[in-house]
Amino acid sequence: MKKFLSGNEAFAEGIRLARPAIISAYPITPQTIVVERLSEMVECGSLRSEFIHVESEHSALSCAMGASAAGVRAFTATSSQGLLYMAECLYYASGGRFPIVMMNANRSTALPWNIYGDQRDSISQLDSGWIQAYAENAQESLDLALMSYYIAEKTSTPFMVNLDGFVLTHTYEEVDIPDEEQADKFLPPYETDNKLDLDDPKNMAFSAGPDYNYIFKFKEHQALLNAKKIIKKAEKDFAEIFGRKYSGLIENYKTEDAEFILITIGSIAGLCRKTVDKLRAEGRKVGVVRLRYLRPFPTAELVGSVKNAKAVGVPEKDISFGNEGTVFTNVNSALFQGKIAIPSYNFIGGLGGKNISHEDIENIFDLIENGAERVNFIGIEVE
Amino acid sequence: MTEIIWLGRGGQGAFTAAKLLGAAYADKGSENYALAFPSFGPERRGAPVTAFTKLSSKPVLDRSETEKADHIIILDDTLYSDQLKKLLKNNGKIIVNSRKIADDKIISFDCDSIASELRLPTVNTILLGIFSAVSGAVSVEDIERSIDGYMPEKIREKNKQAVRRSAEEVLK
Numbered sequence: 001m002k003k004f005l006s007g008n009e010a011f012a013e014g015i016r017l018a019r020p021a022i023i024s025a026y027p028i029t030p031q032t033i034v035v036e037r038l039s040e041m042v043e044c045g046s047l048r049s050e051f052i053h054v055e056s057e058h059s060a061l062s063c064a065m066g067a068s069a070a071g072v073r074a075f076t077a078t079s080s081q082g083l084l085y086m087a088e089c090l091y092y093a094s095g096g097r098f099p100i101v102m103m104n105a106n107r108s109t110a111l112p113w114n115i116y117g118d119q120r121d122s123i124s125q126l127d128s129g130w131i132q133a134y135a136e137n138a139q140e141s142l143d144l145a146l147m148s149y150y151i152a153e154k155t156s157t158p159f160m161v162n163l164d165g166f167v168l169t170h171t172y173e174e175v176d177i178p179d180e181e182q183a184d185k186f187l188p189p190y191e192t193d194n195k196l197d198l199d200d201p202k203n204m205a206f207s208a209g210p211d212y213n214y215i216f217k218f219k220e221h222q223a224l225l226n227a228k229k230i231i232k233k234a235e236k237d238f239a240e241i242f243g244r245k246y247s248g249l250i251e252n253y254k255t256e257d258a259e260f261i262l263i264t265i266g267s268i269a270g271l272c273r274k275t276v277d278k279l280r281a282e283g284r285k286v287g288v289v290r291l292r293y294l295r296p297f298p299t300a301e302l303v304g305s306v307k308n309a310k311a312v313g314v315p316e317k318d319i320s321f322g323n324e325g326t327v328f329t330n331v332n333s334a335l336f337q338g339k340i341a342i343p344s345y346n347f348i349g350g351l352g353g354k355n356i357s358h359e360d361i362e363n364i365f366d367l368i369e370n371g372a373e374r375v376n377f378i379g380i381e382v383e
Numbered sequence: 384m385t386e387i388i389w390l391g392r393g394g395q396g397a398f399t400a401a402k403l404l405g406a407a408y409a410d411k412g413s414e415n416y417a418l419a420f421p422s423f424g425p426e427r428r429g430a431p432v433t434a435f436t437k438l439s440s441k442p443v444l445d446r447s448e449t450e451k452a453d454h455i456i457i458l459d460d461t462l463y464s465d466q467l468k469k470l471l472k473n474n475g476k477i478i479v480n481s482r483k484i485a486d487d488k489i490i491s492f493d494c495d496s497i498a499s500e501l502r503l504p505t506v507n508t509i510l511l512g513i514f515s516a517v518s519g520a521v522s523v524e525d526i527e528r529s530i531d532g533y534m535p536e537k538i539r540e541k542n543k544q545a546v547r548r549s550a551e552e553v554l555k
Contacts, residue, residue, distance in 0.1 A: 004406035004417070004533065030423075116423060166423035167446050172402050173418050174409040270444030353423070355447050 014145025071195030094129025099152035116353020117165030249298030258287030303338030349378030391458035396507035512549030
């Protein structure tokens with residue numbers, strides 16, 4: 001069934017189809033609508049789930065962990081300061097290997113206080129042991145809501161799906177909502193041994209000293225790397241059941257013969273592709289890679305896409321103060337591993353919700369072709 | 384691509400109209416794509432609100448705010464200023480709910496009279512009817528379907544009546 005929905009509403013529809021037994025959340029702009037819609041679904045009975053309106057984000061994730069430890073599917077959602085407030089629990093959830101799904105509405109972090117979209121919130125948590133995906137549009141948001149449980153549960157790793165605040169969470173477009181039968185076929189009920197069980201008691205969420213701790217951490221790392229295979233399998237099964245295809249950890253656009261390539265994440269990718277079409281019509285060999293996942297990081301895939309390029313640019317909505325954009329750092333590590341010695345440039349933009357226009361993207365293509373500073377701020381001239 | 388900017392005040396339904404139009408257009412066929420979004424930020428009753436609808440035969444990739452519009456639709460004429468003409472494409476037109484503003488770039492229409500006649504508290508769907516008649520981008524039936532799909536049941540009939548009535552008024 002097709003409906004005209006916002007990114008938040010589309011995500012809520014995906015969660016309805018995933019049937020979590022527990023939803024625990026605390027509202028925060030621009031995530032609020034996903035929580036509102038889910039509470040309405042629980043109220044009207046279209047989703048049979050326990051909705052727990054907790055007193056904070058720290059409690060929201062703690063509660064989801066408790067539910068996951070009891071062996072059921074759990075969901076939470078947050079944004080910005082809320083994500084930072086629950087940061088302590090992110091590591092508990094990943095270390096405890098609880099396959100919780102969380103939607104994060106990407107929003108700026110204070111101060112200056114700001115409710116608009118950038119990606120500094122989730123990117124600050126790349127090391128927390130969660131899988132991190134970034135949706136581009138409302139349909140992909142819904143589809144990731146379903147796929148995230150499939151992938152999380154098969155890797156015993158929590159999954160954070162990121163939607164750009166407002167630009168994606170509050171923008172309406174037509175979305176195809178699968179029916180429940182199809183969704184159940186793709187995502188059967190959750191079963192796990194990693195749960196509290198009176199008949200089979202086990203020690204959970206324990207401490208581990210220096211003798212064993214590093215082994216658990218190694219296993220967490222292995223699980224995230226293994227997620228690459230599971231993501232492929234999830235998308236293959238998804239395409240068979242729903243007919244929509246996804247391209248794995250990255251999405252290439254006209255990169256095959258491209259000399260100059262932008263590498264980016266989230267909803268800005270559409271504007272980058274549109275700009276590529278315009279510049280291609282003028283005879284310029286340009287392309288775009290959208291990183292659909294930042295964890296696990298698509299090193300090999302990215303190397304394959306840019307190996308013949310002359311230069312790359314990374315526009316991103318975050319900055320690691322005193323260094324550079326974090327996506328850029330990760331991209332450069334991949335280039336180095338792939339022995340690709342080409343110039344790479346970073347473009348920090350969209351902070352605090354600042355609009356990135358097609359002129360900005362065109363300008364970025366000009367700069368990577370003609371040379372620029374290593375780290376550039378869109379809209380700021382530095383002497 | 385057809386781009387529409389909506390101007391209203393919080394509570395007048397500018398964003399609802401932007402959304403209904405997007406849904407009406409996207410629902411017409413598999414080659415129809417639409418995006419609708421409000422100017423982002425805190426919502427306040429009475430404060431100026433901007434909303435956007437983009438209609439296209441291809442998926443809409445540019446999610447940024449419209450800089451040049453085919454139509455600027457104004458629900459409250461206290462929000463009108465001559466500066467708005469700079470936001471119009473060459474053949475663009477302003478559609479405004481007003482009894483006094485008029486020139487060759489402006490289609491003004493007394494929506495308040497129809498609203499009071501129909502006992503409607505808002506003029507948003509009346510302006511949808513006018514847009515339908517003026518632009519032809521969506522039919523009255525398309526908008527009626529959209530109202531059925533996205534408005535609460537008890538206000539559907541009145542709003543559909545408003546769309547029909549205002550479209551007829553334009554075509555008279």
